[in-house]
Amino acid sequence: MLKRVALVVALVVLGAGAALAGYAIVEHRNPVSAISQIFVPLPQQVFGKQNLLVLVEGLDYDYNDKDEEYSTNSRSDVIWAVNLDFANKRIYQLSIPRDMIATMPNGSQAKINEAQSEGGVKEAKSVIAQWLGISGFDRYVILRIDATKAFIGAIGGVDIDVKSSDCLRYKTGCTGERLDYDDSWGHLHIHLKEGMQHLTGEQAVGYMRYREDWCSDPCRIMRQQQVLHALADKLRGDKLNTLLHIGDLLAVFRKYVNTDFTDSELLSLADYYQGMPSNAIVTNQVPYTGDVDLPNYGDSLVPDTAARAHLVATMLTAPPAPIASPDALALAAIPPSTLRVDVENGSGVTGAARRVAALLKAAGFTIGEIGDADRSTYTATEIHEHSSVTFAGARVREALPGSLRNASVVSDSASTASPVPTTSPSSDVTVIVGSDFAKSSDVAGGHS
Numbered sequence: 001m002l003k004r005v006a007l008v009v010a011l012v013v014l015g016a017g018a019a020l021a022g023y024a025i026v027e028h029r030n031p032v033s034a035i036s037q038i039f040v041p042l043p044q045q046v047f048g049k050q051n052l053l054v055l056v057e058g059l060d061y062d063y064n065d066k067d068e069e070y071s072t073n074s075r076s077d078v079i080w081a082v083n084l085d086f087a088n089k090r091i092y093q094l095s096i097p098r099d100m101i102a103t104m105p106n107g108s109q110a111k112i113n114e115a116q117s118e119g120g121v122k123e124a125k126s127v128i129a130q131w132l133g134i135s136g137f138d139r140y141v142i143l144r145i146d147a148t149k150a151f152i153g154a155i156g157g158v159d160i161d162v163k164s165s166d167c168l169r170y171k172t173g174c175t176g177e178r179l180d181y182d183d184s185w186g187h188l189h190i191h192l193k194e195g196m197q198h199l200t201g202e203q204a205v206g207y208m209r210y211r212e213d214w215c216s217d218p219c220r221i222m223r224q225q226q227v228l229h230a231l232a233d234k235l236r237g238d239k240l241n242t243l244l245h246i247g248d249l250l251a252v253f254r255k256y257v258n259t260d261f262t263d264s265e266l267l268s269l270a271d272y273y274q275g276m277p278s279n280a281i282v283t284n285q286v287p288y289t290g291d292v293d294l295p296n297y298g299d300s301l302v303p304d305t306a307a308r309a310h311l312v313a314t315m316l317t318a319p320p321a322p323i324a325s326p327d328a329l330a331l332a333a334i335p336p337s338t339l340r341v342d343v344e345n346g347s348g349v350t351g352a353a354r355r356v357a358a359l360l361k362a363a364g365f366t367i368g369e370i371g372d373a374d375r376s377t378y379t380a381t382e383i384h385e386h387s388s389v390t391f392a393g394a395r396v397r398e399a400l401p402g403s404l405r406n407a408s409v410v411s412d413s414a415s416t417a418s419p420v421p422t423t424s425p426s427s428d429v430t431v432i433v434g435s436d437f438a439k440s441s442d443v444a445g446g447h448s
Helices: 002-026 031-039 043-047 114-132 147-154 165-170 201-209 216-237 239-244 246-256 263-273 305-317 328-332 352-362 392-398 435-439
Strands: 051-059 076-085 090-095 101-103 109-111 139-143 158-162 178-183 188-193 195-199 257-259 281-285 288-294 298-303 340-345 366-372 382-385 408-411 429-433
Touching (some): 090 305, 101 298, 109 114, 114 305, 147 216, 188 195, 201 216, 246 257, 340 352, 352 366, 382 392
Antiparallel strands (some): 101 109, 178 188
């Protein structure tokens, strides 16, 4: 009897496997993806909504008299408001400088990272949500001591274009400057030189924490976002390496991460976002208008409330859907010479905007203003459409190098993921050049 049952089970499994293999071949998908499609539910089904707001915090830490790390009652060292946008398969990550002034539950003012220290994640979620002007967070993720270092170490390090402050913010002064800082008490030793290089987990975290420069937290956040994108690129681009180290990654997650996500929820998210392109991760940070000496807390940042409201609206509550490409005939009907294009450099690479402008000019477009974007940390090229000509943005995108054909086109008539670019009165389209252009094989041969 047992043999008969075993035989039936074996035949069922074999039949299911054959059917799955056939489905995978017909659909041009690998069997693993096919399996996940069948057995792993979509996030929309798991969570019952089209997006999820997540608070991500990295905890600060100190050392006791025995030189042991501890984070009891620690403040937040990193604060991210993350929107997992299932409808558009995007992730929006808004960084909040830890020294921003916020109102605590008792009505007093303090630095926003104090909320975690006073009342744990419950108070942090409440204070940060109120500060942003949103109803609340659906989930939280707390990164304990050494979480980032351990994650990066588990996958063998990441490739980072190390930059000093001027190089990072203004794309000038990129002359091979060194980043040197030693803090023996904090076990922080940073000795890096500008330029692309492979960093270990410890080196990457040191680069993220480096703040011995004039721009302090804003540059620190830019470096955090650099490492975030590099980590995502490594996980996506080297799938064999990720697979070989999956056990190490899971061990790090269990040891260093505290979250209210369930295992099944995490599985659904991991499956849904696997293979996500770099331009699907949109990052920004809340700016500030000045600083004040806050009693008991020292130098604290005053948020730019108008910019904060815009970023919350365009990244957390109502992010735009990318404009789909029309058919080839519709694009061909738009003469390039009828479109005026402004080009802004957000890549951090000197001359990138001029090179893109030259490509577009050669394709017949009228070039307007060429200059710098609002920041130099755009990892993905964006195309902003503000024209009465239908599909103007898609027409410009078609003329870009092949590797940028998936660049996001968003209409500035609605809210956009990034601050609306400054445009000349007669401009139809603004191209914000990201670092994906600089990395493109289409532009190999150096930068002007």
